[in-house]
Amino acid sequence: MVAVARNDRGQSVRSRLRTPEGYSLTVVTALDAARRVVAGEVKPGFHTPSLAFGADYILEFDGVTREDLDA
Numbered sequence: 001m002v003a004v005a006r007n008d009r010g011q012s013v014r015s016r017l018r019t020p021e022g023y024s025l026t027v028v029t030a031l032d033a034a035r036r037v038v039a040g041e042v043k044p045g046f047h048t049p050s051l052a053f054g055a056d057y058i059l060e061f062d063g064v065t066r067e068d069l070d071a
Contacts, residue, residue, distance in 0.1 A: 002069070014069040017058070028061055 001019075006012040019025050033049060036042060042052045049057050058064050 016067045016069060018065045020063040025061065
């Protein structure tokens with residue numbers, strides 16, 4: 001997948017994220033997130049995965065790579 005982020009000044013950056021098959025990745029990340037929550041690594045309340053575990057959380061999993069397209 002490719003993501004584009006823009007700021008108020010119109011500047012943008014693009015990155016490509018390559019992952020294993022989506023359903024398999026969902027299972028692995030959901031189980032890991034649940035394990036971390038049970039272990040007390042996350043404060044109570046609502047969090048996205050990146051807020052709970054860091055912006056590069058997804059990169060911790062096998063087969064996931066990010067390529068920044070704008071250098």
